[in-house]
Amino acid sequence: MSPKEKDYPHTEQFILKASTIARAHTILAYTAFTSALALGLLLHYEKIVKNAIAGYPEEWFPSVSATIGDWYPERNVFQIFIALTSGPRIALVSLLYYLQRSQNSSLPTIVFVSGIIRTLSCGGWVYITSTDDHNVHDIFMIMYIVLNLPWMVGGIYSTSQKCPTVRRKRSIIASLFFLFIVPLVYFFIQHKVHRIPGAYTHYSFFEWGLIFCDVLYDACAEEEFRLNDLRVAIRDLKSVNGNAAPTKVKYIHIGGSPSRQERSKSPKIQIPLTQNWKVFFTNTIYLYRPYVSFTSDLYLSYIFWSVFTSLIPTLFYFSVWELAIAGSELALFSTLSPIWLSIPLVLNWARTRGGQSAMHLLSFIGVAAYILKSPLHRLFLVAFATSAAMIPRVVTWHDDPAYQSIMTGLGLLLSSLSKHVNHSNNPVWPFVNEGSGGHNKEGLILALLALCEFFTRPTGGRQPPDSEVDSDESVPTTPWLLGALPLGSFIFILHSLLADPSTLIAWSWTGYEDGRPRGPLPHVHGSLTLLCQSIGLFIALQAMKGMKVHFLANPLWFAFGSASSYAMYTYKNWPGYFGGLGLAIFMMGSIPPILYNVSSTGAVFRTSFAAMLVYCLLALANVWTVAYAFVPGGVYLRERTDLVVIAQMCCLAPAFKWPALRHRLSTTALSSTVSSCTRTTLALISVLGVLATLYRLPATPTQPFRPGHRMLRAGIWTIHFGIDNEGRDSQRRVMNLIKDMELDVVGLLETDLHRTVYGNRDLTRVIIEDMGYNVDIGPGPNSHTWGAVLLSKFPIINSTHHLLPSPHGELAPAIEAVLDVYGTAVTVVVSHNGQEEDPLDRELQSRELARIMSAAYPRPIVFLGYVVTRPHAPRPNPYQILVEDGKVHDVDQEDYDRWCEYILYRGLYRTSYARVSRSTVTDTELQVAQFVLPKHGRGVTNETEIARYLRSRKEGLPSEHWFPLAYYGNQRWGGVNGHLSISKPLYYAIPDNAEI
Structure with a gap:
């Protein structure tokens, strides 16, 4: 009989085995997930297996999120059982802490805190589903997975040495849990990035595997509680004559093996109550300072x-x-x-x-x-x-x-x-x-x-001792x-x-x-x-x-x-x-x-x-x-x-x-x-x-800015290595202008930043992660170029990197890509020619680019390049070589204000063209052109100069062809973001006999 039992011999008590609490947690948790899965398969099978990429029969097994969060009644049944699970889970975490706590290690405390926060984060992703708020749901889910690391690994090391089988089981289950994350991530990328039908079903198996291992790991506590004979006793402390005990109404006693403090042979030191807070503070600093x-x-x-x-x-x-x-x-x-x-x-x-x-x-x-x-x-x-x-x-x-x-x-x-x-x-x-x-x-x-x-x-921490050496x-x-x-x-x-x-x-x-x-x-x-x-x-x-x-x-x-x-x-x-x-x-x-x-x-x-x-x-x-x-x-x-x-x-x-x-x-x-x-x-x-x-990873599939109109708006911009005129990173300023211009295809030049001189940066990251572009980053740092990038809202079917001939000057990169634009294959070429000081290099590079474009004939093509030439400059200058030998048209041959950036095209109807001032983002302007694809399976019916230069006011075209009015520099809007403005917006009518 314990000392407390001697003090209160007539108490009524209720004793509960701690292993029963652990078993209740396991049963309730598995019931919550299995009942939701059974109801979902029975009532909404084709709906819960469908996702943004594919549905049944390509996808034939549901993910956890779709099962527990999208439909009535499975969502509600699941949430009820999970609510019932929360009590046993908090009790389980607390009992494990009591059993494992030690004066010599703070690891059980870390495990306890992570377990409590893990439980609360579980409530976050359960009751706020991806349908309610995708970001909040993901944040709680990520927090839950991260907290599993200290919870599982710390729990393994905190397991009592007298329970070797429990430690071994926890090690195996935890290893499986973290091992499942690898194929889980792989299939998620196959689904989200590569958009492969059926990949989400494979992802779902490993997601359910994580759930199974997660609950099974907590179920090991049942055996640990049983081996330590851990019990919870609740006593009603009343005296024989019915008067309440003077100090407590109820006393909670957790029985079983004695605590580590009780097993210690060192005598206890009695500390006055007034000094307890000082001792606690000192001990806390001592324990956690390392x-x-x-x-x-x-x-x-x-x-x-x-x-x-x-x-x-x-x-x-x-x-x-x-x-x-x-x-x-x-x-x-x-x-x-x-x-x-x-x-x-x-x-x-x-x-x-x-x-x-x-x-x-x-x-x-x-x-x-x-x-x-x-x-x-x-x-x-x-x-x-x-x-x-x-x-x-x-x-x-x-x-x-x-x-x-x-x-x-x-x-x-x-x-x-x-x-x-x-x-x-x-x-x-x-x-x-x-x-x-x-x-x-x-x-x-x-x-x-x-x-x-x-x-x-x-003194005695990690700082090396002071040296007395004078040499x-x-x-x-x-x-x-x-x-x-x-x-x-x-x-x-x-x-x-x-x-x-x-x-x-x-x-x-x-x-x-x-x-x-x-x-x-x-x-x-x-x-x-x-x-x-x-x-x-x-x-x-x-x-x-x-x-x-x-x-x-x-x-x-x-x-x-x-x-x-x-x-x-x-x-x-x-x-x-x-x-x-x-x-x-x-x-x-x-x-x-x-x-x-x-x-x-x-x-x-x-x-x-x-x-x-x-x-x-x-x-x-x-x-x-x-x-x-x-x-x-x-x-x-x-x-x-x-x-x-x-x-x-x-x-x-x-x-x-x-x-x-x-x-x-x-x-x-x-x-x-x-x-x-x-x-x-x-x-x-x-x-x-x-x-x-x-x-x-983008939450929604990549799609063009104006889907359904068979339109493609493209731009070319030399962005000076992602550093603006004031010496600061320009990634977000570049992204904001691309977003405002609603560019479906973008060629960016001077972009190879994976070098020490540019900070080993990736200029495309913020754009593709925030705006959902497909990306080809072009030749890498071991190709010895200044870099070229292709961003596309359309799928990239094939792409080839070219190192253009450069016998004298800097090596020039080019990207040749075939895009799936509304079901039509369109070739896009992004290139950066050499400097003005090397005329032979520029001539040879232009001939190679012309060969690439002519080889793609009669496929539609858009050329976005840094050429270093005057408009209409005769051979051996690049302009005439590119236009004539490449079988392409200048975006506007009457624009004589250009020097190095050019847009050329073939097999498309051009409807608008503009040059956007650079402000302080970089040292070159952004050039933009918009095209309309001919009807699928048809080509351009009239490519004569007269047909190509049917000029129009913007009001003569549908509004989706217009550039953002806020950027019209000569009108009352006056430009945005540091006086970025469109300096020369031009619009073109589509010929009457065009098939679009």
Whole structure:
């Protein structure tokens, strides 16, 4: 008899086995889903299997959302049973916490909190269906899936050692749950992006599999409660004479095995009630401070990568405007700030808490620089901030390689994830602001909080101890040059290839075939890069945890990385991307041996300064492979990315254990807290990357702006690498004008931003994710062009990338695509010719473009290109070659104000044409033309000049042919968004005998 039972011997009590509560939860949960499925199949079968792509018989099994949320009475029956399930579920979560709680670990508390929030989020997606509010439903669903990670993984580790079968069952079920997510995402993409009939049925099987595993995982609590003989007793405490007990009316006792506190042999310390809150506060800080410190260090690493990757795009703004060496390139050498560590006094100060805090604070200036309007002023601040950020980073790389291996990798992953979520823009970059997807203020506030935590951290935390050494030298085990070469190459590879999850995809992309992409799509498959980076860092974590870093320094590991690098460079489409994924795993897994190698040199200044010099040389060489026409000596690196790839791998080689080098790696272990936090962070980054992809996919099928009229409105725009005239990101400004002009087909030029000089960005992301275009991003960074993009509201049947002849000047890209426009195959060509200084290049390029267009005859065609020629210029100038040899017509041969952008066409009826002023978005205007397709199976009946130039007022055409009135610059509307306006709107009548 318990002490309480002795105190109240005449109490009435009700005892309930905890396993009964768990069983009730399982029965109610399964009943809710199975009853809804049975009713749906019986009453509304064809309705619940139908979706936006197909219906029965292509789709023959319903999804969970369609089953539980669309029809009466299954929706209502399901919601009633789920409401009944909520009570047992909250009780189950609470009882598990009581059973698993411990003074030595906060993991059961984390599991308990995630379980409660998970239960509430379940109510969110159950009672707010996708029919009610698609976004809110998805947010709660994503929250539920994310919370399953700490709930399941934490629950496995919190399971009592006396219940090995329960732990094993939970491990199997949780593994199945997360394994099902992979095919679930695959079939969802097949359904949503590729619009394949029947794919949603396969998706539904795995969705139901997740539901089954989710409930089955919670059902394991029944066995755990039974093995621990856990019971709930409710007693009515009354005295013999019927008077109520003086202190309580009811007493709730949870019986079973004694708590961990009761099992402890240490005597209990009685603490006065007035001091309880102080003890609680102190214990809370003591328990949670390591996790807070880990989070602070992670965010400071994120800020480092954000400032570091913003430097080159900020300085290269001036180089692009000058198309030559502008002097701003010298700012790159701010990364050589470790030269100050050659002064012993500076080195000692940089190793102190105060010195590192000061440097971190100065690095925040790079984030705050977004406030300044002048690009030059921003460059000064970003260069200074980068210089400050490098000093504490290289010092900690040398002094604490184990922990910094984790922080460096996680910081890069967090930066990459933030870009993936934010349309490929880092939200704290200085050249973004609130109008272009920036969250600079919030980023600064979080940085200051992280710095406060770092500065006030108790001694013995993650901060390395203050050094009393007054010299750069200690006892070395590795020559400093052999530590510098791998470190410099390592930073360069992370920056150039892994700073954005879609860069590796751009390297392998080649276009479409038979209506489907030949390889991965950046906005769809980029999360795979994050997943593989996480796997690589997890491998590194496990190696450090087992003190087996030397395995990652094995030459065989380097051979794997070299083979992956070769495959990435040599192959295209999925094989090339798989090579890139292998390189991502290799690079993240190689962080520990590289930093241990740096630490064992015993020379902070020499190693770090030489490493950053190697980084600068590789970065410049990488730019020179494309910008060879604008730099002295560029001819020697023209289109030689292969040399850069070979050089970066050769520089990495000394970090590995070759017999001739004989260097030794001294390793240190990571704490269990760091290991646990790292695993959790890697899992969250991987899951959030996938969920962000799913959330960003367009909710509705892609369709033209004016469906049903057989109209196509096309535009061509050179957008100057996504940087506006004020040096800020222009993605959203470009998108807004495209949206206002209602362009069905868009050719964008100067768009290859997957380079360090442009921030490894994807200019198409915000447009295709917010507006639902199909996209061909054109030749990638390893094709050595300035880039071309095709956006289409119509399906892309086939596309081919061309590298136009360029014997003297810059390499010119072109995209040849066949679109399905209302059932008619229409060829669209997007191209960017070479510069005016190279007449032979332009002539040869024009002949190739004319050949491509004439080869497509008599198929309708729209040419959208940057040509560099005057209208009607005779041969060998491009104009006459393109029009005559390509068998096409100028959009308006009487418009003599053009210079480089042209729209040409064939086999269509043109109804309107205009040039839209550039404002400050870029340095060139947007040209727009609208066409009407002939009747299906028919062609243009009259292509004479008279028929093509039947001019009309806009009032003579239906209103769907008009351009937005707000953009008419000469009328009272006066333009919009910084005086963007239509400078020359022209309209054309359709011939009377036209068949449309």
